[in-house]
Amino acid sequence: MRCHHFDAGTCRSCTLLGMPRARQVATSRERIEALLAPFLAPGTVWDAPILSADAGFRAKAKMVVTGTAQDPVLGIATGVDLVDCPLYPSGVEELLEQVRRLIRRAQVPPYDVARRRGELKHVLVTVSPDGELMLRLVLRSPGPLGRIREHLPALLAAAPRLRVVSANIHPEHKAVLEGAEEVHLAGDEALEVRTGDVTLRVRPQSFLQTNTEVAGALYRQVADWVDEIAPATLWDLYCGIGGFALHCARSSEVTGVELSAQAIEAAREAAAAAGLAATFHAADATAWAIAEARRIGPPDAVIVNPPRRGIGPDLAGFLETSGVRDVIYSSCNPATLARDLAAMPALRIVAGRLVDMFPHTEHEEVVVRLRRIQ
Template sequence: MRCAYFDAERCRSCTWMGRPYGDQLADKQAHVEALLGAGPQWLEPFESPESGYRNKAKMVVTGTAAEPMLGILDAAGHGVDLRECGLYPPSLQAAFPVLAAFVAHANIAPYDIAARTGELKNLLVTQSPDGELMVRFVLRSQEPVTRIRKHLPALLDALPSLRVVSVNLLPDHKAVLEGEREILLTPAETLRMRVNDIDLHLRPQSFFQTNTPVAAALYRQATQWVSGVAPSSVWDLYCGVGGFALHVAAPDRDVVGIETSVEAIASAQLSAAERHADHVRFEAGDATAFALAHGAPDLVIVNPPRRGIGARLAGYLDASPANHVVYSSCNAESLARDLDAMPSLRPVHAQLLDMFPQTTHYEVLTLLERV
């Protein structure tokens, strides 16, 4: 893949841009095998499209209300417009000029970091597999909300695929993407993300994998492993909107999903209710605290953030009667540390899934079995 932004040194976020894709996959596979060792049986890496794979755009808004720019900040803090970034599919790219025109029409001043003035900090745009959109305006205050509401019908007419619109309030001057408070502006509260014929509902503050085709492969492989060992009870820790839990659900299997995000749990509960998945239950809470307070099931699925599951949960799983763990990791280094803390659980199968082409990052799925 070639990128004009990268070649012009306007954006260097994709550190492996321009490298042959086969070389990228080979280096990632070598990296994860060096960390995990020769123990597991490795499946072939799952490839991603090299471009157009991102279902979510996190756009910093700079410039002026009359001429907003959507993209990133360079090292000097200046805005770089990335509306034609090749990581986004054409259908998502097509929404950016419409959203920029809306910002100008509603007269929403971009936030000036140096001067600490203005309102609009980020635009967060998510596209479903069916092409529907969720748009979130990250603002410093509620001041522009009235104007956004006033002009929203025009935006909905200009973007017929737009289903969910919200405002996120980030009043603090911090280098974070979003704040805690969300104001929904549309009757629809969730974006329907159909993955492997399962409808997962995504609320504005819920996490979803960036690469939908690779996420689908991730869930399929986990489901195959779980079906192979046929557990009667499963925990899905760090369950997000319930992707793993709903994929491995079966009439004779009790499944519990745990996630700290109340928004994500609400999404997961809605998806479960629509599927009449009576044996699947979701609760908001800390994964480690939940595990320490309950007896372990036959199989545990963990899909933690980059820091991994940590020593306490790893120690609990190592000492528990659970016979299998399915570990989905976006950071093989923290995975390796966690595996060292679980010597009673041996990795028997593993697969690299290339969630993030053109970068050093990837997902790795591992099936652990009690020795």
């Protein structure tokens, strides 16, 4: 992939863009396999990586808004405009240009971090593989909503594939992307995103994997492993909007657990639309698993897909002593995966794959299949 922003030195977010792709993947694979070598069962062989396209793979655009209401800049905090970033698929640049026009028409001033003045902090876009879009405007206050609503029809007319529009109210001066309050402005309540073999329902504050094609391949890999394990009962902890659970529901009795009630509602809707009998609960994954195992006993197999901090000592301790024979761990942080594996010596890696979710960066993901050896 060539990027004129990288070549000009104005954006270095893709820190490895100057390295050949094959070398990027090989380096990541060597590093992960070395890190996880102490936790392999005898005879384990790593499978080929799940690879991404070089460009046009990002399903989400997260743009910092700088400049002025008359001349807004959508890009990074240094004021570099990135609406034409080659990581984004078709349709994202066109929508961002229409959002720029909306900002001008509605005269919504960008938020100035240093002065703590202004309104519009971020523009967030999600795009499905079918080219349908969701737009979120992160505002300091509800003040501009009237002007935005007044000029929104022009945006909707210019962007016919825009399905969901909302505003997020983020009044605090903190280095976080969004606040707790979401205001629906137009269109549907959720964006349908075809991922692998299922269609997920993505609400504005739901987590969606950034690389839809790689996520679909990851879900299929886990479903294949589950088919080989053939568990009668399966728990999907940190299930999000249901990607793993829905892929496995045709062959196992699946229960998904996620703290976000909004994500669980979306997972239930997707399961109903697909005619799948998966069960979902809004709860803390660790507390629910420990309590449920005490109530009815552990399941035959468990999937965990935690945030970067990993599953932590409580859930790792539960899995270690639970007697669960098979665990599949999808990790977005190999370092915390290694820490968690060290706390589960009875479980060892019998298969694993590098997941190339973020090409051209040092961000690494991996999925491993664990088997109880004692």
